[in-house]
Amino acid sequence: xxxxxxxxxxxxxxxxxxxxxxxxxxxxxxxxxxxxxxxxxxxxxxxxxxxxxxxxxxxxxxxxxxxxxxxxxxxxxxxxxxxxxxxxxxxxxxxxxxxxxxxxxxxxxxxxxxxxxxxxxxxxxxxxxxxxxxxxxxxxxxxxxxxxxxxxxxxxxxxxxxxxxxxxxxxxxxxxxxxxxxxxxxxxxxxxxxxxxxxxxxxxxxxxxxxxxxxxxxxxxxxxxxxxxxxxxxxxxxxxxxxxxxxxxxxxxxxxxxxxxxxxxxxxxxxxxxxxxxxxxxxxxxxxxxxxxxxxxxxxxxxxxxxxxxxxxxxxxxxxxxxxxxxxxxxxxxxxxxxxxxxxxxxxxxxxxxxxxxxxxxxxxxxxxxxxxxxxxxxxxxxxxxxxxxxxxxxxxxxxxxx
Numbered sequence: 001x002x003x004x005x006x007x008x009x010x011x012x013x014x015x016x017x018x019x020x021x022x023x024x025x026x027x028x029x030x031x032x033x034x035x036x037x038x039x040x041x042x043x044x045x046x047x048x049x050x051x052x053x054x055x056x057x058x059x060x061x062x063x064x065x066x067x068x069x070x071x072x073x074x075x076x077x078x079x080x081x082x083x084x085x086x087x088x089x090x091x092x093x094x095x096x097x098x099x100x101x102x103x104x105x106x107x108x109x110x111x112x113x114x115x116x117x118x119x120x121x122x123x124x125x126x127x128x129x130x131x132x133x134x135x136x137x138x139x140x141x142x143x144x145x146x147x148x149x150x151x152x153x154x155x156x157x158x159x160x161x162x163x164x165x166x167x168x169x170x171x172x173x174x175x176x177x178x179x180x181x182x183x184x185x186x187x188x189x190x191x192x193x194x195x196x197x198x199x200x201x202x203x204x205x206x207x208x209x210x211x212x213x214x215x216x217x218x219x220x221x222x223x224x225x226x227x228x229x230x231x232x233x234x235x236x237x238x239x240x241x242x243x244x245x246x247x248x249x250x251x252x253x254x255x256x257x258x259x260x261x262x263x264x265x266x267x268x269x270x271x272x273x274x275x276x277x278x279x280x281x282x283x284x285x286x287x288x289x290x291x292x293x294x295x296x297x298x299x300x301x302x303x304x305x306x307x308x309x310x311x312x313x314x315x316x317x318x319x320x321x322x323x324x325x326x327x328x329x330x331x332x333x334x335x336x337x338x339x340x341x342x343x344x345x346x347x348x349x350x351x352x353x354x355x356x357x358x359x360x361x362x363x364x365x366x367x368x369x370x371x372x373x374x375x376x377x378x379x380x381x382x383x384x385x386x387x388x389x390x391x392x393x394x395x396x397x398x399x400x401x402x403x
Contacts, residue, residue, distance in 0.1 A: 054192055059090035062187040066180045080158070081108070081173055085180030090188045093255070097188045101181040103148040108177040111136055111155030116170050118160075125160050132156050199252035200278050205340040207245055207287040208396065211294050212333030214238045215392070218301065219326040222319050232302040239295045246291050249284060279340060290333070290395040297388045304381045318367040318382055325360045325389050328353055332396040357393060361386075 038049045066086035071079035085104060091097040114136060118128035136156055140149030159173060188194070217238065221231045256278065331353065368382050 051194065055090060055194060058187055058191055059087050059184075061191070062090050062184045063087040065187065066183045069183065070176060070179060076172075076176070079176065081155075081176035082180035082183070085177050086184035086187070087180075089181055089184030094185070094189045094193050097185045100146070100148055101185050103144070103146050104151050105177055105181050107140075107145050107148050107150075107152040108155045109174055110139065111152035112159050112170050112173050114152075115156035115159040116166075118156075128160050129157070132160075200249070200256045201340060203245060203249040203252045204279055204283060204287065205337045207242070207249060207291060207337075208333040208340070209337035210238075210242055210245060211287075211290055212330040212337070214242065214294055214298075215326045215330035215333065218298070219323040219330065222323040222326070225319070227301070227305050229305070232298075232305050235298040236302060239298045242291045242294060246288055249287075253281065253284060283340075286395055286398070290392065293388055293391045293395065297385065297392070300381065300384050300388065318364065321360055321363050321367065322382075322385060322389070325357065325364065328357050328360070329389065329392045329396055332393070336396060354397070361390070364389075 063083040063086050066082040067079060070076045070082040085101075085108070089097050089101050089104065091100055114132045115128060118132040119125070122128050122131060133153055133156060136153040139145070139152055142149055145152070155173070155177075159169075162169070214235070218235055221227060221235075364382070364386050368379065368386060
């Protein structure tokens with residue numbers, strides 16, 4: 001028996017490295033495929049991938065320009081500070097470049113001055129490092145510096161490592177930082193200034209589209225009577241993805257507002273940004289409510305599917321009608337997504353869909369009256385589902401409110 005156990009253990013040990021190698025190879029392949037998709041997307045059409053390429057090239061260009069100005073034109077043999085500052089100040093928006101530039105410049109000044117003072121007090125590089133770096137690392141956490149506080153400590157390291165600490169050296173480094181900040185902000189503002197409008201429309205259109213997909217999935221499961229723990233787990237996962245999409249929309253809206261600051265007029269004309277106006281912020285709230293109603297619907301269905309809970313699902317005939325109603329609502333959601341992507345020029349809601357929705361609604365109300373004689377539990381579930389369907393339809397088709 002021991003020999004068999006040792007043989008199995010030996011096979012497992014031998015298979016372990018092979019399995020790990022296979023997983024590593026598969027991970028590399030996935031990353032390669034992701035890079036290929038991103039490259040094709042950047043070449044094929046405007047989008048997030050192309051924006052990242054543009055910003056990366058702008059940062060590299062700003063650093064090179066700062067080096068040419070400081071190191072070649074001005075002849076500075078230690079022209080490090082200017083390209084370094086220019087590189088990190090090509091931010092996602094012109095406004096953030098200015099804010100981050102001010103914070104970084106302040107951090108560099110503090111680091112340079114404190115390191116120089118520590119060197120003057122101690123007369124030794126090691127002692128100056130021991131005296132200044134702990135204080136600067138504490139200052140790095142000051143909220144006024146934002147995420148630029150670490151540059152105070154790194155500047156102190158550069159200052160002390162250079163071996164030359166004097167009033168002229170301090171002024172020289174501060175001047176280099178100012179030069180790099182000016183070049184970085186100017187490149188970001190004047191060379192295709194980043195304007196994030198596309199992400200708002202894409203995320204906003206994705207909300208009703210994905211909500212429609214979820215409703216279609218739920219409708220198909222209800223029609224097939226696949227109402228169990230596995231299907232409800234899938235619905236809950238899809239609902240969580242919708243919530244994450246809503247968070248992405250809110251973040252994109254904040255980025256779009258910030259990207260339009262300081263880029264109006266001539267600066268905006270330098271970027272071939274989408275000319276169509278963004279959908280109003282009211283649409284964010286509308287589709288946020290739609291997402292909330294989808295989540296509430298799925299939670300109701302999940303509770304009704306639990307055999308250990310009191311609520312019971314309605315009968316198969318009512319479920320079939322309800323599934324068809326969810327399909328119609330899902331179709332309306334996806335029509336709204338197409339309208340948003342087409343700048344509001346999508347196909348208007350079909351009158352036949354509205355009539356079908358009303359007919360199903362009347363039929364389900366009759367089913368609700370019949371369920372009232374069968375007990376409180378199935379009546380409560382069907383009534384709740386019907387109310388949530390009405391809420392969904394009202395948000396998916398605003399003109400249908402009150403019908």
